[in-house]
Amino acid sequence: MDKQKLEFLNAKSDEIRKILIEMIGRLGVGHVGGSLSAVDLLTVLYYDLAKVDPKNPKDPDRDRIVMSKGHAGPALYAALASKGYFPMEEIKTLNQAGTNLPSHCDMNKTVGVDMTAGSLGQGISAAVGMALAGKMDKKDYRVYAIIGDGESQEGQVWEAIMLAGNKRLNNLTIFLDNNKMQIDDYVDNINSVEPFDKKCEAFNMQAIRVNGHDKEALENAILQAHKTTDKCTCIVMDTIKGYGVPWAVSKGVGSHSFSISEKEWREFCNKEND
């Protein structure tokens, strides 16, 4: 990745993080940690590799992006808002009565959201369905699904991975946001999902492990998935919950959902007043 592109993508991920923190900050509370850990991937997808067009969000030939860990809706909304899928003003309505931006992703409410999620484990199956439909229709769109490491304790995740592996869905890329934490504790202290890459390989998939905040590594891994013709790819992204916002990272497991003060978000966003 050339320097110019990297700088552009870094500027975009900074912007998305600011939108995200302002959005949750204005409401006062929300799923901060798991939203932040997915931002670098969303930046690479929306600003680099995914074939999507904010002006044509229902294009049947578009790439699909499924946020299976639906509580990270705010990260997706921030990316969509920065891309211009809907007016930036709307971010002020997160979780307010009658909003188009509910806490969990809703394909019928938010322009640009490809699948409803919130009950963990379900989005990835829908992504498999989208990839199968692409094969049936001989279309060349790609499907990207983002799952959580805690989410991967759901049996359904493995049902989906087994099918994707066996059907050799090379048009589907699954991203594990491996931030090592869930609500109660570290994932390893509860019920480890590792070695995730080895498990995927055993399920007839290609697995690539990367630093999920290294955009160049992410790009390379995705390009490798594109090149692979006979396998579905899982990209295990080692990430840090809350990445990019020091006071979120320092909360550790507590970064999952917490309150943000007006002072905190305004400082982070360099927004003294409206």
Added chain:
Amino acid sequence: MQDIKELREIYCDSLLQMAETNKNIVVIEADLTNCIKTGRFKAAYPDRFINVGIAEANMIGVCAGLATCGKVPFCSSFAPFATRRCYDQIFISVAYSKQNVKIVGTDPGITAELNGGTHMPFEDMGIMRNIPNMVCIEPTDASMLKSLMPQIAAYNGPVYLRIMRKKCEQIYGDGAEFDMFKAFTLRQGSDLTIFASGIMVSRALEAADKLKSEGIYAEVINVYTWKPIDEETIVKSVAKTGACVVAENHNVHNGLFGAVSEVLAQNCPVPAESVSVKDQFGEVGKIPYLEEKFALRSNDIYDAAIKVLKRKK
């Protein structure tokens, strides 16, 4: 009012108390320990506590297996994930297999607030009520939960418990006693009966106050156990009042209105009105917005009462 405990505190207090004498009580969670706050149980009895991770279907199956070995598992999650997400496991491994598992679903109906539609259960009691032998209870407040917990633990069979996690309005005094198989008559009346459950009980009392100020006397009955339902109390009341309103934080289909109507249609048909969610999905919002949106306010109970009185000959 200030020193009322959160329902989850009562829940864990009771578990701890019972666990002392009943070695078989075990607690199983699915990554919402920090929400139901059973961490104190984990600390006191680390070898009788299991966090299975985010795997509700597995949680239910594991509980069933534990129960076959004589354990009395109490497991929990947000109500949709404790019921809908693992329905067949509950049906087959727990109920059909006659296993003694206690399932706790939290954040009922509009109390799910900002978690929105995916997390807002208006159907949990309905689907659980449809499983043979499943006892379905929605305790009204902290005092009631405290009184019912030992009975639920002592009862040999599957129980679904629908509770708010946090503080809820106190209806009953500290130390009040309840029978898990009976309804509780909160107020005597002669003109109509209001059956209510959960957060609708305080709203029903408010509506009854307003009706009383207009010379209409409503009997208010708290039906906290939806199944098996206390037929005797229900029939006796409507035989006297001749009309009823049923108020629930739940979908109209297969909920408390359905349960009460089944009893009335067979035993004592009278005009009945329903205050409930009308076949809709939930959405994000705070309670004041949601109770208006879904018409679950005390005024809605009042209006339903006026309507049913017009139908009463």
